[in-house]
Each structure stands twice: as C-alpha cells, then as structure tokens.
Amino acid sequence: MNPLQTREPAVDASCCVPSGRPVLGAADAQQKALVFKALADPNRLRLLSIVKAEESGESCVCDLTEPLDLGQPTVSHHLKILVEAGILHREKRGTWAYYSLVPGALDGVAGMLAAL
Template identity: 80%
Template sequence: MNSLQTLEPSADASCCVPADKAALSAEEAQQKALVFKALADPNRLRLLSIVKAEASGESCVCDLTEPLDLSQPTVSHHLKILVDAGLLHREKRGTWAYYSLVPGVIEDVSGILAGL
C-alpha cells in the first residue's frame, strides 16, 4: 500500500469566489500601519495612557518628561509621531505645547482590526 496519496483539485468553486468586502487599498494599509507603528513603542503607549488619564483631558509636554524619565526632546519626538499618526492633537500655548487624545481615536484604533 502506497503511503503517498494523490491530491485531487477541489471541485468546490466557492473557494474562488471573490470576497464581498473590498481589501484594504495600499493607501489605507499605509495609514493603518502608521498607527500601529506609533503604538508599537512602549514610551508612546505610556504617553497615550498619561494623556488619557489626565482629568483635564490634556497634558503639557513639560509634565510628560518626568514620568518617562526621558529628555524633553525625546518626549517631543515621541509626541510628534503620535500626532502624525492621528492619535494625539497638539495645541501650542505660548512656549508650551498641550496634547490631548483625538476624539474617538481609541474606538477607531479598536475598529481597525475588527474591520479587516
């Protein structure tokens, strides 16, 4: 008895039916990947958490360096990445910048994977 079996092509044509839901475009995938890249750094996750936990809903960059034990330029770099990814909003007031979560962003990020 031969232990190798010959595989026959499936006669089920349903495996070749195009999906009803469109796949992500290259541009959509690029934007969504930008969000995940921003979230992939532990310091940036902590920054989001700190800003979200603030009772006023916003944090001054001057208050974000100490909790992370990072220099102000490094914290500003991480904040810029979060702003560029659409996760934080930046408002300049005098010499300081204040950061807040973009409204609905947590739900949007949760929905990225659910929508795949």
C-alpha cells in the same frame, strides 16, 4: 513513475477564485500601519496613557518627561509620531505644547482592528 519526472500538484479550482469580499486597499493599509506603528512603542503607549488619565484632558509636554525618565527631545519625538498618526492633538501655548486625545481616536483604532 520515473524518479526524474515530477508530478503536477492537484489544483483545486475553488482555491483560485476570488472571494468577492472587500479587502484592505494599499492606501488604507498604509494609514492603518502608521497608526499601529505609532502604538507599537512602549513609551508612546505610556504617553497616551498619561494624557488620557489627565483630569483636564490635556498634558503639557513639560509634565511628560519625568514619568518616562526621558529627555524632552525624545518625548517630543514620540508625541509627534502620535500626532501624525491622528491619535493626539497638539496645541501650542507660548513656549509650551499641550497634548490631548483626538476625540474618537481610540474608538477608531478599535474599529480598525474589528474591520480586519
């Protein structure tokens, strides 16, 4: 064979046939990525742990700054991301906001992983 000639790679016809199994659509992938991104930050994981561990099932934002050694605006930002991801629920009472886990949210995250 001439060294300047190239050989076409052997093509296995079965490698190009779609499996027919359901795959993750773009919109679903976007939503799941939002949740995983929210959980990918150590401070947000700690906040989630603190809220979940609270006997009353909720935590005031005023009680979440000290354990993380972060300022209130930073903690509020992290909490907002967890709320937007559908993991925490926010309830405003007077000047304070209280956060609680959305029922079934953590089971939903586990289900997302299992479904992949």
